[in-house]
Amino acid sequence: MMQGILWVTLVVTVTLATAFSDPSDDDCLDIAVIGGGIGGAYTGWRLRDRGLSISVFEYSDRVGGRLFSAELPVAPGTYLDFGGMRFRASVHTTLNRTATEIGLTIIPFKQGYGIPDETLWYTRGKRMRNTDLGTRRVPYNLDEDERKDPDILIRELLKNNVNISSSSFLSLEELYSLTTTDGTPLYKMTIDNFYGRYASREAYNYVLDTSGWAEAVGPQGALKVLKVYLPHSGGTGQSEEFQTIEGGMGRVPQTLMEKFLKASASHKLHLNHQLMRMEKRQTGGYNLRFRKTQTTEGVTTPVQTSTSDVTMCARKVVLAAQKECIQEIDFPEFKNNPEIVKNLDSVLGFPAGRIYLAYNTKWWKNGNPDITHSKSDLPNRQTYDWSTGTNNVSIIMASYHDGDFAHYWRELSQFGTPIPGSLPGVNAVTDVVKKRAEKYLSAIYNVSQADIPEAVGGAMMLWDKYPFSAAWSYFKPGFDERQVRDVVYKPSPSDHVYIVSNSWAADDMQGWSEGSLRAVDAVIAKYFSG
Structure with missing residues (x-):
């Protein structure tokens, strides 16, 4: 477990390759949920009290997906959000209601969209x-x-x-x-x-x-x-104040998963499982072939051994994952249907990333006392005066970027060594990244780079690689999202395979957690109501 990562203790059932090599009908799960992000966690939580055997399978070793929060040890009492970090109560009604119902504390997100x-x-x-x-x-x-x-x-x-x-x-x-x-x-x-x-x-x-x-x-x-x-139904409500979750947005999927697992002994979470192939069974349901993965300091890779694949059986499958992950699953009923292939490829993904740096003083306030946010044409694009720990160590979000800039920072992150106080592994900030970020901060805030004090910590995350090749998606031109969405919820009419993902979300929610929650609600209402 990474130092400083916020995590809810979960009871995890570890599957064994030999136990599921040839599952019988009696071994079939009622529902297999693929993906342990907020969509998968919310699916399990919504179906928790129906007397079903449900398992959630997650590619990595953690729950949350792009809702990922971490505490920075050098600044006690602070948290960093690497993915979703804010929402609006009146627009993101499902998220607001669910967070309240599971006992989380909703607090103001003072930075807003930038005042x-x-x-x-x-x-x-x-x-x-x-x-x-x-x-x-x-x-x-x-x-x-x-x-x-x-x-x-x-x-x-x-x-x-x-x-x-x-x-x-x-x-x-x-x-x-x-x-x-x-x-x-x-x-x-x-x-x-x-x-x-x-x-x-x-x-x-x-x-x-x-x-x-x-x-x-x-x-x-x-x-x-x-x-x-322009105004439209379901807009993001630009004038309303933003909210967030005390302790980080990552607490939402973590708490949902915890409550799902506690609801029934038949509910399981299988970490480090990558779904590779789905096959229809003659007796109904599906054989799911998983490849075991391993996660080291936040980097997840397949286990390349002859015993690394396991097979499980499920009567229904819910795919709670990004577009690119779904497209890579070998499922003939999807792959051999041109209309399904076209609809799944109806959106474009945009990678994104964030870099945080911690200092003993808020040097960026020198000459800029009333500035909490910046936008620029430089590769760090946006900055936020983030938070201050109980020890007075302050954090600036030194970069919030999307598009090709994610690849720019990815390349830089391959050079140098982690700075002192940095989170480890995939979240490390190297001295090369720090120096480049400070070069841009120096220009934006009009502070000489020589006058910037030494950073005492940092962290970063880039959403540009499988299973998160993008941070959010938008429809390509020429696609009618109304028609695509109806198909994507249940792409193959003859199969019990469903998709709950904000990749195709309605009402401008493709970049918000609310989009995943609404997709789950739509699928459950239409296909699991009986």
Whole structure:
């Protein structure tokens, strides 16, 4: 177990290869849940009291998936969230209700999405405040009608070039009926294509650089931008305060799993199991062939031995995993059906990552006392004044990035040695990563790199490798998510195999834990209600 990782003690049943080499019908589980993230944990918890034998199989040695929290020992009383870190109670209603029901404490997430008056923008070598956006002080050669706050600019580009007839909330039916001024269905366009038609190249760069996100532009469907920047059913509610969980968001799946396991002796958790193949049984149900894995300091790899594969039987299978993981499972009923293959490949994944650094002083506040957040065009993209331990050691989220920048930091992380006070293994910050991050922080906060004190600790996580090749997903152009989602919940009508994943989530929830929870609820309501 990694030092400082928050973990709920779980009763784990370890399977043996010889015990399941040829399972009989009597050995079949009622339900096998593949994936121990929040989707898998919530599935088990929702079905816990139905008298079923349910096992959850997890690729790694921990529960939580992308809801992963850690305590940094050099700053006691603090926690770091490497994946999901916030939610809105009125929008993410399932998460809010579930966290309350399982006894977790919900607290304010004070950093929000970045408070405008407490946010610093740094692009093209220039520092800007909120009042500079949309003025001639921004370092972009914008057309006069583009010289606006970037959020306002995007909204006006949409309103002026798409046949939006209502300022009220838009349903999915209305969204998919929208066309551009030349009659092109908006959902068939990429975001880049939309900007290419209706904005200057400088406006494109302005939006990209000031958004803080690589996914503000790109090859995903243009409807994504409209969903974020215009009212619609199920929007993210930009004006509402954010919440989080005391002790880290990782406590949600951990607590769900703990309560699932305690509900019945027939409920099991099998860590370090990778589902490789599913085969239909003549007598009904499925043989599930797993490869055993091993996890060393957070890095999980297959066990390459002749006895590393085990076979188990299940009457129903719930796949609570990312798109890429599901696509890699050898299941002929999926692989040999072109329509299923197409629908599973309907979304694009975006990798992301975070880097935290700890110091004995909040040096980034020197000359910036009211700044809690920054956005820049540098590879660290966003920063947050994170938290302070009981020993007055303070933590800055030195980088919150997505897209190709995850690969940039991955390459750097292969060099150097872990800094003192760093979390070990996959979460280590090397001296090379620290130095590069401080170079960017120096520029953003206008503090000489020579005046930055020595870091006393750090941690990082990159969501760019199997089983998390991406941090979130968005629909590709040309796909109608309403039709895709109905298929993805139960791709093969003749099979009892279901998918609960936020990769295809509804209502702009593909980047939120709420998306997984809603998928679970939808599948249970439709297929497990009897």
